[in-house]
Amino acid sequence: MAREFGRSQRVASEMQKELASILQRDVDDSRLGFVTINDVELSKDLAVAKIFVTVLDAQDDAGKRANVKVLNEISPFIRHELAKRMRLRHISELHFYYDHSFDTGMRVAELLGDLHHDEGHDASAAPEDVVDKPQQDN
Numbered sequence: 001m002a003r004e005f006g007r008s009q010r011v012a013s014e015m016q017k018e019l020a021s022i023l024q025r026d027v028d029d030s031r032l033g034f035v036t037i038n039d040v041e042l043s044k045d046l047a048v049a050k051i052f053v054t055v056l057d058a059q060d061d062a063g064k065r066a067n068v069k070v071l072n073e074i075s076p077f078i079r080h081e082l083a084k085r086m087r088l089r090h091i092s093e094l095h096f097y098y099d100h101s102f103d104t105g106m107r108v109a110e111l112l113g114d115l116h117h118d119e120g121h122d123a124s125a126a127p128e129d130v131v132d133k134p135q136q137d138n
Contacts, residue, residue, distance in 0.1 A: 012040040014086065015049060022081045031070045033057040038099045042092060049092035052099035064098050071096040 005013075020037045039052040055067040071078075075094040083091045 008042040008044055008046060011046060011086075011088070012042045012049070015042070015082065015092070016040045018082055018085045019051065019078065022078055022085075026081050027074065027078065029070060029074060031066070033063070033067055035067060035071065038101070046088070046090070046092055049094050051094060051096050053096055054099050054102045068096050068098050 016037050016039070019040070023032075023035050023037070034056045036054045036056060037051060038054055041050040041052075042048070051071075053068065053071065055064050058064045058067055072095065075096065079091055079094050082094075
């Protein structure tokens with residue numbers, strides 16, 4: 001019987017938990033904002049980890065890029081801390097990327113809210129414009 005999740009997926013899940021803990025407790029860099037680890041993708045041989053993050057207090061793209069740059073600069077320290085916590089023979093190279101899915105989701109929610117708001121005004125503004133269709137006999 002095949003396992004539901006492969007080894008790389010299990011290691012990625014554990015790595016995500018440990019990275020979140022390291023960023024919260026061990027990294028004390030004033031250049032970093034509130035960083036959230038959204039996803040970790042590992043190569044099959046576990047040599048490279050793509051870590052997707054969002055920064056909740058960065059307002060513009062420059063701030064987001066700056067946070068990702070800082071994370072990539074301090075990745076050797078983070079990797080060393082990760083090696084202390086995870087029982088693996090080799091620890092993956094860490095590459096941080098900004099995850100735009102949160103921003104995209106917020107934009108879609110905003111557009112849907114605007115659409116819902118506009119439909120609410122249209123329906124309540126002119127109820128007399130609604131004309132009943134005459135019923136057809138079969």
